[in-house]
Amino acid sequence: MLIGLDPLLTPDLLHALASMGHGDEIAIVDANFPAAACARRLVALDAAGAPEILRAVLSVMPLDHAVPHPARVMQVIGAPDEVPEAVRDFAGVLGRALGHTFAPRSIDRQQFYDEARRAFAVVRSGERRFYGNILLAKGVVDSEGRSPRLPGA
Secondary structure (H helix, E strand, O other): OOOOOOOOOOHHHHHHHHHOOOOOEEEEEOOOOOHHHHOOOEEEEOOOOHHHHHHHHHOOOOEOOOOOOOEEEEOOOOOOOOOOHHHHHHHHHHHHHHOOOOOOEEEOHHHHHHHHHHOOEEEEEOOOOOOOOEEEEEOOOOOOOOOOOOOOO
């Protein structure tokens, strides 16, 4: 056990996060997502919900301030403007972590799959709600342990 780390930050997940560089991406996906088929590196956290995993990841990983959309979610098929419950929860987690309102960008389902295939790692959650999927781009940390703030902060 380690002090001060969220218990969802398992050794496999911590290794993936620490191994990522600036601009690398990680996907946190729901239980229905074809994670094993898409992942270059798969981390299974099947007993946790996707928003809880997002909260744990954001406790140690900054988002990339240099890209326009460092957090992206999958659009609802046939209703791209609809915001599923899981996505509303993601927005709340992001807002609390960043200290300001922050909505992830919604992208087409196929684009999400393509980006997940290129992601450094895919974290499969036990999330049972549809569209409980989010992609995150990793930011930088300076020599003082700080990360530049995202716009809107």
